[in-house]
Amino acid sequence: MLTTDLLIRFLNRNPALTITGIEKEAGMAIRSLTQIISLKRELTDKQRSKLLPILMKYGYNEAFNLKATVIAIANNKGGVGKTTTTAYLGEALSNRGLKVLLIDLDSQGNLSQIFNVATENGQVFNSLVNYTIPMHIEEVTENLHIAPSDLELQKAEQTLLSAPASQQRLQRALVPFLDVYDFILIDCPPSLSVLTLNALNAANSCIVAMQPEMNAVNGLNSLFGVIYETQIFSNPTLHIEGILFTIVEKNTVHNSMKEAVRENYQSVNIFDTEIKKGIEIKKAQALKAPIFDFDKNSAAAKSYDELALELLNNINSKRNSK
Ligand SMILES: Nc1ncnc2c1ncn2[C@@H]1O[C@H](COP(=O)(O)OP(=O)(O)OP(=O)(O)O)[C@@H](O)[C@H]1O
Ligand SMILES: [Mg+2]
Structure with missing residues (x-):
């Protein structure tokens, strides 16, 4: 309302x-x-x-809210499109007039590289290990901002191990930004490390990016286990926003794996939008260009815009049913 x-x-x-x-x-x-x-x-x-x-x-949308919706994009399996989804879903939401902050929570720094953002003026690591340092934010466009990271973030895993509230550091660092942004999207590393646990504690929900390959389903149970335990012990409002099929190919293996996921996880939302495998994503990332600048008519740009719309509709209908 x-x-x-x-x-x-x-x-x-x-x-x-x-x-x-x-x-x-x-x-x-x-x-x-x-x-x-x-x-x-x-x-x-x-x-x-x-x-x-x-x-x-003039672009008002019911997703404009007093507090940002914080979404972790997670999967402990590597190379499944988490970073790509964080980047391009963020772009799509910002193009729809929403104010978006992206958090690079992976020491590979891929998200920062996609937008050609450097870390010399500050990075996520500093705010995680020292709560008095505000999160350093760089502007990609007026509506799309990023808190960058690089290899330095690796140190956080060691440092945080013996620190108090080691899993709540990100949650605390994001507090000042909750009424500044409409969405905060967190790109998780390919592990269930203390960094992913920080993301799950800071988030309202989680998008599970998943390539429908043979071995992908195996890891899903461990991720869901960690999400449910986080819900029980520390973040009761955390929920799974949905599973997103990524890097999808038209072949019998992918078709049957998608079917198996639908069958096994009937209580979990699976996004209607799928992200097909497409060379334009690799090309845009090689050029460090936003996908909507690289080619706004590409299949990838259109699919991520469709995903943004589906996400906004899901959030609106949840809000209206409360
Ligand atoms: N839809 C797609 N079509 C083609 N290539 C893609 C697609 N999505 C991602 N890629 C490519 O696949 C690789 C892995 O993608 P991405 O980095 O987004 O995955 P990730 O899950 O974040 O990986 P990691 O676990 O290493 O962080 C990248 O080279 C990216 O360019
Ligand atoms: Mg990544």
Whole structure:
């Protein structure tokens, strides 16, 4: 529901919109909107229904919320498209007007490399080991920001082992950003290490990127076990947003593995959107170019936009059913 807080937040994000212009378009009385946003008057249902279509015309979406939705993109299996999904889902959401922060939580630094972002001015590691250092953030575009990492992050695993609250470090570091961004996407390393546990404790939900290969299903049970234990012991609101099939090929092995996953995990959401195997992803990553800049009409860009839309719809319908 459109609240005064959300209205103020949306208007703050869109300085080009004028209050008088919006009042006029929505057919509202002069200065009525000014009174609402200066908290002198409450927003009525009638005003809400006049305002909503106008704000939506300018990109308002129900996913605009007071707190960021934090999603960990995880799978302990390597090379399944976690980083690619974090990067391009983030791009797609930001292109839809949402403010997105990406967290590179893998010492391979692949996410930072995809956007050609360096770590010389700061990186995630520093904030994890020293809670007084604010998370260092770089701007990719106006709506898409990234907290980068490199090999230095490897040290965190050792350092954090003997540190208090070693699995809650990221959660704490993200607190100042929860009312700045609509989405925070965390790219997890290919392991169930303390870094992945930090991501699961900081997140509201988890997208499991999965290539439907023979050995992929085996690792899934360990990941789900860790997610459920995190839920039970430390993060009760954590849930699985969905399994996303990635790097999908049209062959009998992939078809039967997808079927097996659907059969074995009937209670888990599986995204309708699939990410097909495509050379444009490798080309864009080699050039360190955002996929929507590289080719916004490519199959990859279109699929990740479809995924963004499916995710937003799922979040909206969950919110509306509460
Ligand atoms: N849909 C796709 N089609 C073709 N290649 C892809 C696709 N998605 C990812 N790739 C390529 O596959 C490789 C692995 O992808 P990515 O780095 O996203 O996986 P990952 O799960 O993050 O890997 P790691 O576990 O090492 O962090 C990369 O070279 C990437 O360019
Ligand atoms: Mg990766």
